[in-house]
Amino acid sequence: MERIEHRACFGGWQDVYRHRSEVLDCDMTVGVYLPPQAAHGPCPVLYWLSGLTCNEQNFITKAGAQRYAAEHGVILVAPDTSPRGQDVANDEAYDLGQGAGFYVNATREPWAKHYRMYDYVADELPALVEAKFPATDVRAISGHSMGGHGALVIALRNPGRYRSVSAFSPIVAPSQVPWGEKAFAAYLGDDREAWKRYDAVELVKGAREKLPLLVDQGDADEFLSGQLKPELLRAVCAAAGHRLELRLQPGYDHSYYFIASFIGDHIAHHARAMRA
Numbered sequence: 001m002e003r004i005e006h007r008a009c010f011g012g013w014q015d016v017y018r019h020r021s022e023v024l025d026c027d028m029t030v031g032v033y034l035p036p037q038a039a040h041g042p043c044p045v046l047y048w049l050s051g052l053t054c055n056e057q058n059f060i061t062k063a064g065a066q067r068y069a070a071e072h073g074v075i076l077v078a079p080d081t082s083p084r085g086q087d088v089a090n091d092e093a094y095d096l097g098q099g100a101g102f103y104v105n106a107t108r109e110p111w112a113k114h115y116r117m118y119d120y121v122a123d124e125l126p127a128l129v130e131a132k133f134p135a136t137d138v139r140a141i142s143g144h145s146m147g148g149h150g151a152l153v154i155a156l157r158n159p160g161r162y163r164s165v166s167a168f169s170p171i172v173a174p175s176q177v178p179w180g181e182k183a184f185a186a187y188l189g190d191d192r193e194a195w196k197r198y199d200a201v202e203l204v205k206g207a208r209e210k211l212p213l214l215v216d217q218g219d220a221d222e223f224l225s226g227q228l229k230p231e232l233l234r235a236v237c238a239a240a241g242h243r244l245e246l247r248l249q250p251g252y253d254h255s256y257y258f259i260a261s262f263i264g265d266h267i268a269h270h271a272r273a274m275r276a
């Protein structure tokens with residue numbers, strides 16, 4: 001791993017690393033915040049998955065999360081949202097290809113060679129982080145929009161791997177909304193059965209672990225009724241007896257101003273779960 005940014009921040013360090021990903025078969029960048037406590041011993045890790053059009057910079061420059069991570073002694077790991085590079089398939093649209101990996105393992109061409117963000121986030125990245133940094137194997141996961149979808153899906157599919165999961169404005173049912181339908185058709189093909197393994201609303205139905213879900217959603221979010229549909233998650237959680245704290249936040253939109261307003265709550269929530 002090559003460190004390409006290194007900045008003092010709230011007594012710790014906000015770094016960015018470039019590394020070769022075997023799973024994605026390309027070079028990747030990832031933001032790593034080391035809180036002051038990491039200088040004295042290993043700390044638990046919160047993984048953050050960003051949304052469409054983002055790379056590792058959006059969260060580290062706009063969410064203001066470092067202050068809370070320093071307070072609670074939590075390492076923050078914020079990867080890019082897709083494989084990258086000239087050799088990596090892309091699309092002109094903002095919601096497909098680079099910047100829009102949707103945290104799935106693609107099975108269709110031209111995407112299958114590099115677009116394996118599910119394996120990258122669930123397996124390769126934690127192994128790398130736990131080998132390279134003063135990190136324990138105590139993990140939590142969160143994200144925004146497409147990244148909220150990623151966080152919910154990865155936590156639901158991997159019982160025991162995360163102590164807690166949360167999401168901001170997540171795409172809870174990608175199989176039922178335009179963003180997800182477009183991406184899943186391209187990456188996974190037309191067989192909707194294959195989509196279910198990447199759809200939080202579907203996964204809640206069969207979840208063994210029932211890790212409680214914390215979701216914040218702005219009620220002035222421009223994507224609320226067309227793409228996000230948190231009511232679908234509420235209904236399926238109620239039916240399955242899966243604990244969900246869904247907080248509709250009045251006046252907030254889809255932006256990082258919303259994330260910055262509530263990230264402190266989420267980091268406190270994850271820190272509590274990771275201490276337990």
Ligand SMILES: N[C@@H](CCC(=O)N[C@@H](CS)C(=O)NCC(=O)O)C(=O)O
Nearest residue numbers: 051052053054058094145146255256
């Ligand atoms: N560009 C798209 C929306 C993209 C968008 O809102 N992306 C969210 C994630 S889904 C984001 O975090 N954007 C980057 C940022 O705000 O820093 C559009 O205009 O419809």
